[in-house]
Amino acid sequence: MIHVRQLTKHYADLKRGKVFALGGVSFDAMPGQIYGLLGPNGAGKTTVLRILSTVLRPSQGTATINGFDVVTQPSLVRHQIGFMSANTAVYDRMTAWEMVEYFGRLYGLADEPLRERMENLFTRLQMNEIRDVLGAKMSTGMKQKVSIARAIVHDPPVLIFDEATSGLDVLVARALLKTVSELRDNGKCIVFSTHIMREAEKLCDRIAIMHRGHILAEGTFGELCQRHDESDLEELFFSLIHEHDRTHEPDGSANPMASRAS
Amino acid sequence: MKWSNVKLILVREIRDQLRDRRTLFMIAVLPLVLYPLLGMSFFQVAQFMREHAIRVLVLGAPHSPDLPPLVQEDRFSNNLFADPFAAQLLHLTLRDLPADEGPRQDPLAEARREMREGNFEVVVYFPPNFVSQFERFHSALLHHGTPEGDSQASEAELQVPRIEIFPNLSKEASKAAHRRVAGVLDRWRDEIGQQNLKDTQLPPATAKPFEITTLDVAEEGQHKAAAWSKILPFVLLIWALTGAFYPAIDLCAGEKERGTLETLLSSPAERIEIVWGKLLTIMIFSMATATLNLASLAVTGSFILGQLPLMPEFGPPPGLAILWLLIALVPVSALFSALCLALAAFARSTKEGQYYLMPLVLVTMPLTILPMSPGVELSLGNSLIPVTGVVLLLRAMLEGNYLAALPFIPIVVAVTLCCCWLAIRWATNQFNNESVLFRESERWDVGLWVKHLLRDREATPSFGEAMFCGVLILLIKFFMSFSLDVGNLAVAAAVTQLVVIATPALLMTIMLTRSxxxxxxxxxxxxxAVAAAVLLAVALHPTVNVLQVIVNHVYPLDERLAEQLKGMTAGLDNMWVLFLVLAVMPAICEEVAFRGFILSGFRRMGHKWTAIVLSSIFFGASHALFQQSLIACLLGAVIAFLAIQTGSLLPGVLFHVVHNSLALFVGQLKPYLEDDQHWLHWLMRGASEEGQLYHWPVVIGSLLAAGAILSWFHRLPYARTAEESLQEAIEHQSARWMPS
Structure with a gap:
C-alpha cells in the first residue's frame, strides 16, 4: 500500500550547509495496519509524512501510495490519502459542516453520497452539536474532530496522522486513538507518527523508531523486544538513541536536529 | 485543471472574506464614508484658503492728486478689485521712505530682511522719485506733438517710473501674494493709462486697438468628460490595487499563519486550481472595491463640485464613462490581483505581507501618474507600457475619441494579458515552491549567506541567481552609459560586451555553479543543428528587416541621437574590426550571459517557455535603444529556443554572428543595387537607406522557410532539466489515470 524507499530530504542552511532532515528512510505499510513512526521532536517524522502527503518533495528516493508516485503523480496520491497533522488547522470562519463539505467536494464527491457520508460521520464522531459552530469558536477537541472528519470524508484507503494527539487532553486523545483503531479495523492503511511511547505501543501494529532522519529499528512491538532483548519500549527507545548518538557523533555536540553533509 | 474545483475554492474564499469584518470595512464601509467626509473637509479647507489674508509691505506709497488713488487707509483702493471683498484680504503696511535726497537705501536688502523674518508675504517698492518722474512724463506727454511744446520730447522726459515687487517665489503663499499684488498694480496702471489717454484727448481704444474674445468650441459635456477622465482612472487604479492587496494577504500569508494552507495543499486540489480560485477571489474584491469607490466618488463629487462656482460645468460623470471604466477594470484588477497574490504567497505572515505594499505602490504609481502628465497621449509607444496603456486608452474612451482609441485596443489588451500571464505564472510558481510555502525565519547574515552560496552551489544557477545576474547586467550597463564617454563605437561596444555583459555572467558561473x-x-x-541555425539566421533576416522598418516608423529615432550614432560609426571603415566588434563579440558575450547563465537559471523553474520569455526580456532590456530592444527581445526568444532544443550554446552563437553580420554588411550591397541589371534586384529593392530592403515575396518566402526550420528544431529531442521533467510528469499525471 505504502512503499517508501531510501527517502532523503535535505535543506540548505546558511550556517551548516546542506542539512539532512531525512537520510534514507525505507519502510512499507499495509492495509489493515497502523504503522507507527516513533521518535523525538526533529527526528524527521513530519518530513516523511509531508512527503507522503505530497506537500514536500523528496531530494532523493521514492515513495508510492497505492501505486502512485508522490513526486510525479501528486494529485492522484492526494486522492488516496487523508492527511491530518498538528499543522493542518481548520478554517476560523467556516462551520464544521461547511468545512467537511468543502473538502468532500474537493475530493470530487457528488451531492447525495457526500451528504449521506457526512451525516454518518457527524453521528459517528459525535459532532452533530458543533455542526454550525465556526472554527474560531471551537475547542481544541472539537477542531480535532473536524480535522478527522475532513481527512476521512472521502473514505480514502490511506490515512496519515502526524502527531495527531499533541495538545489534546486525555479524554479527547483517547477518543481519537479509538477512532484510529476503528479505521484500521475497517481495512485502512494508516501511518501514525508520535513521540508518545504509550500510544505507539498500544496502537501500532508495526513501529519504526526514528532519530535524526534515520530509522533505527523497525518491526512489531514483539519483534523489537525480542531483537533488542528489552521488554519496555521506553527503555528500548532510549538505548537505541544513545547507541546511535554515541556511534555517529562521539562529541555529542552537534545539533540534534540534523547531521552535516559529508 | 478542473474548473469545478476552482469554483469551489472561489466560493469558499469569497464567503470567508465576507465573514471578515476588516474586509467588509475596506470594501464596503470605507468608500461609502470616505468621500462624503473628504468632501466636507474640502469645504472646510476651501473656506480657510479663501480667507487667508496676505501681508504686504508697501515702501514709499505714492500720493499725488494727479494719480488715481492706489491706497486708501491701509488697503488697496476698492475699485482695483473685481471682487471688492478681496481688498480686505490684502493687509498693507505702509512705510514711507526717507526724503528723496537722502542716501538711497537698498530696497532688496530691506525686502529680504522683512521676508526672512516672516513679517510679509510680499514687498512692493515705489522709488522716491516715482511721483516726480510720473509728473515729468505726464507733462511731457501733454505737450508731446503739440505746436506749443517741443515736438521732440527728450528721452529722459518720456522715461516712465518703475515699481519693484519682491516676492519669494519658492514659497507658495508668497507666489499667490505676488500674483494678487501684481494684478492690483496692473489695474492701477490701466486706470492711469486711460486717464492719460483722456488727458491727451485720445480715444480709450488707442491703447487697446482690438478686443480678444475666446470662444470654447468644446461641446456640451466635453469639459465634464475631460475633467472626469483625469480623476476616475486614477481612483479606479488605486482602489483596484488596494482592494486586491488586503484580501491577497489574508488569503495567502493569513492562511499560512492560521495553519490552514497545509490542509488545503494536502487536499486533491491542484496548485494551479488553488491559485486560480484565490486569484479570482482577489479579483472580485479588487473590482468590488474599485466599483464602490467609483460610485461613491461620482455621487459625492457631482454633489460637491456642482456647488462650486468655479466649476459649473461639473455634474455627474457621463453614463457611458462608467461602462468603459467597468470594462477596463477587469484586466487591471486581474493584473494587480496576480501581482498581489504572488507577493502574498511569498510572505510568511500577514505582517510581512503588509511590508510589500509599499514597493508595489512605488512600482505601479508612476505607471498610473504618467498618463496624467500633460502631453502624454495615447500612442503606440505609450500603449505598450503596462497599466499606462490601459489608463490612456480609458481616457480616450471617456473623452469620446472612440475612433482614435480603437486601433490601440488589441495592443493594450495583448500587453495586459501578457503581464497577467507572467504574474499568474509567478504566483503559481510560488505555490509550487516548498521553500516559499514552508519558509521559516532564520538568522540572516551577509557573510554566512555568501559562504552558503559558494559552498552549497549546485550544477546550474538557481532562479534567483539568474535574476540577480540579469538585473546586475542592466544596472552596470545603466551606470556605464553615464561614465563611458568614448567617441569610438568600436571601443565602446567592446568594453560594454566584455565588462558589462560577459564578465558578471562568467564570474557568477565560476563562483556559483558546480558545472x-x-x-x-x-x-x-x-x-x-549548426547548419540549421545559420540557415535560420539568413531566413529570418528579411523579416527582421521589415520589423525594423515598422518599429522605426512607429517609434521614430530622435534626430539628434540618429546623428550621434552616425557620427560614431562614421570613422569605422575596417570591415574586419566591425565584424569582430559588432558581430563576433556580442554573439559570444551575450550568448554566454543570456542563453548561458541566465537561461540555465530560469529553466530551474521547470517551464521552458517561461524561461525563454523571461531571458529574452532581459536580453531586450540590455540594449541601449528601445527600438533595438523590441527586435532583440524577439530574436532572444528564437536563440533561447535554439539553445534549449540543441542543448548547446554554439548554434545560438552562430545564429547571432550571422544575424549581426547580415545587418552590418547588407549596406555594402548598395553599389551593386545601383546597377539595374544586377541579379540582386531579384531579392532586393534599391530603396532608400531607411526603407525595406527585400521584395515582399522574398520576405514571405523566407519567413515560411524560417518556420520550417524552427519546426525542425521543435522536433529535436531536447535534454530537459530535472525540474522540466518533473513538471511534464505532473502535467500528464491525470491523463494517465482518470479518477472514478
Whole structure:
C-alpha cells in the first residue's frame, strides 16, 4: 500500500550547509495496519509524512501510495490519502459542516453520497452539536474532530496522522486513538507518527523508531523486544538513541536536529 | 485543471472574506464614508484658503492728486478689485521712505530682511522719485506733438517710473501674494493709462486697438468628460490595487499563519486550481472595491463640485464613462490581483505581507501618474507600457475619441494579458515552491549567506541567481552609459560586451555553479543543428528587416541621437574590426550571459517557455535603444529556443554572428543595387537607406522557410532539466489515470 524507499530530504542552511532532515528512510505499510513512526521532536517524522502527503518533495528516493508516485503523480496520491497533522488547522470562519463539505467536494464527491457520508460521520464522531459552530469558536477537541472528519470524508484507503494527539487532553486523545483503531479495523492503511511511547505501543501494529532522519529499528512491538532483548519500549527507545548518538557523533555536540553533509 | 474545483475554492474564499469584518470595512464601509467626509473637509479647507489674508509691505506709497488713488487707509483702493471683498484680504503696511535726497537705501536688502523674518508675504517698492518722474512724463506727454511744446520730447522726459515687487517665489503663499499684488498694480496702471489717454484727448481704444474674445468650441459635456477622465482612472487604479492587496494577504500569508494552507495543499486540489480560485477571489474584491469607490466618488463629487462656482460645468460623470471604466477594470484588477497574490504567497505572515505594499505602490504609481502628465497621449509607444496603456486608452474612451482609441485596443489588451500571464505564472510558481510555502525565519547574515552560496552551489544557477545576474547586467550597463564617454563605437561596444555583459555572467558561473559546462551549455551540438541555425539566421533576416522598418516608423529615432550614432560609426571603415566588434563579440558575450547563465537559471523553474520569455526580456532590456530592444527581445526568444532544443550554446552563437553580420554588411550591397541589371534586384529593392530592403515575396518566402526550420528544431529531442521533467510528469499525471 505504502512503499517508501531510501527517502532523503535535505535543506540548505546558511550556517551548516546542506542539512539532512531525512537520510534514507525505507519502510512499507499495509492495509489493515497502523504503522507507527516513533521518535523525538526533529527526528524527521513530519518530513516523511509531508512527503507522503505530497506537500514536500523528496531530494532523493521514492515513495508510492497505492501505486502512485508522490513526486510525479501528486494529485492522484492526494486522492488516496487523508492527511491530518498538528499543522493542518481548520478554517476560523467556516462551520464544521461547511468545512467537511468543502473538502468532500474537493475530493470530487457528488451531492447525495457526500451528504449521506457526512451525516454518518457527524453521528459517528459525535459532532452533530458543533455542526454550525465556526472554527474560531471551537475547542481544541472539537477542531480535532473536524480535522478527522475532513481527512476521512472521502473514505480514502490511506490515512496519515502526524502527531495527531499533541495538545489534546486525555479524554479527547483517547477518543481519537479509538477512532484510529476503528479505521484500521475497517481495512485502512494508516501511518501514525508520535513521540508518545504509550500510544505507539498500544496502537501500532508495526513501529519504526526514528532519530535524526534515520530509522533505527523497525518491526512489531514483539519483534523489537525480542531483537533488542528489552521488554519496555521506553527503555528500548532510549538505548537505541544513545547507541546511535554515541556511534555517529562521539562529541555529542552537534545539533540534534540534523547531521552535516559529508 | 478542473474548473469545478476552482469554483469551489472561489466560493469558499469569497464567503470567508465576507465573514471578515476588516474586509467588509475596506470594501464596503470605507468608500461609502470616505468621500462624503473628504468632501466636507474640502469645504472646510476651501473656506480657510479663501480667507487667508496676505501681508504686504508697501515702501514709499505714492500720493499725488494727479494719480488715481492706489491706497486708501491701509488697503488697496476698492475699485482695483473685481471682487471688492478681496481688498480686505490684502493687509498693507505702509512705510514711507526717507526724503528723496537722502542716501538711497537698498530696497532688496530691506525686502529680504522683512521676508526672512516672516513679517510679509510680499514687498512692493515705489522709488522716491516715482511721483516726480510720473509728473515729468505726464507733462511731457501733454505737450508731446503739440505746436506749443517741443515736438521732440527728450528721452529722459518720456522715461516712465518703475515699481519693484519682491516676492519669494519658492514659497507658495508668497507666489499667490505676488500674483494678487501684481494684478492690483496692473489695474492701477490701466486706470492711469486711460486717464492719460483722456488727458491727451485720445480715444480709450488707442491703447487697446482690438478686443480678444475666446470662444470654447468644446461641446456640451466635453469639459465634464475631460475633467472626469483625469480623476476616475486614477481612483479606479488605486482602489483596484488596494482592494486586491488586503484580501491577497489574508488569503495567502493569513492562511499560512492560521495553519490552514497545509490542509488545503494536502487536499486533491491542484496548485494551479488553488491559485486560480484565490486569484479570482482577489479579483472580485479588487473590482468590488474599485466599483464602490467609483460610485461613491461620482455621487459625492457631482454633489460637491456642482456647488462650486468655479466649476459649473461639473455634474455627474457621463453614463457611458462608467461602462468603459467597468470594462477596463477587469484586466487591471486581474493584473494587480496576480501581482498581489504572488507577493502574498511569498510572505510568511500577514505582517510581512503588509511590508510589500509599499514597493508595489512605488512600482505601479508612476505607471498610473504618467498618463496624467500633460502631453502624454495615447500612442503606440505609450500603449505598450503596462497599466499606462490601459489608463490612456480609458481616457480616450471617456473623452469620446472612440475612433482614435480603437486601433490601440488589441495592443493594450495583448500587453495586459501578457503581464497577467507572467504574474499568474509567478504566483503559481510560488505555490509550487516548498521553500516559499514552508519558509521559516532564520538568522540572516551577509557573510554566512555568501559562504552558503559558494559552498552549497549546485550544477546550474538557481532562479534567483539568474535574476540577480540579469538585473546586475542592466544596472552596470545603466551606470556605464553615464561614465563611458568614448567617441569610438568600436571601443565602446567592446568594453560594454566584455565588462558589462560577459564578465558578471562568467564570474557568477565560476563562483556559483558546480558545472560551468552544463550552465553555459558547452556541448558539441549535432552538425545539422549548426547548419540549421545559420540557415535560420539568413531566413529570418528579411523579416527582421521589415520589423525594423515598422518599429522605426512607429517609434521614430530622435534626430539628434540618429546623428550621434552616425557620427560614431562614421570613422569605422575596417570591415574586419566591425565584424569582430559588432558581430563576433556580442554573439559570444551575450550568448554566454543570456542563453548561458541566465537561461540555465530560469529553466530551474521547470517551464521552458517561461524561461525563454523571461531571458529574452532581459536580453531586450540590455540594449541601449528601445527600438533595438523590441527586435532583440524577439530574436532572444528564437536563440533561447535554439539553445534549449540543441542543448548547446554554439548554434545560438552562430545564429547571432550571422544575424549581426547580415545587418552590418547588407549596406555594402548598395553599389551593386545601383546597377539595374544586377541579379540582386531579384531579392532586393534599391530603396532608400531607411526603407525595406527585400521584395515582399522574398520576405514571405523566407519567413515560411524560417518556420520550417524552427519546426525542425521543435522536433529535436531536447535534454530537459530535472525540474522540466518533473513538471511534464505532473502535467500528464491525470491523463494517465482518470479518477472514478
Amino acid at each position: 560551468p559546462a552544463q550552465t553555459l551549455l558547452l556541448r558539441k551540438p549535432p552538425l545539422a
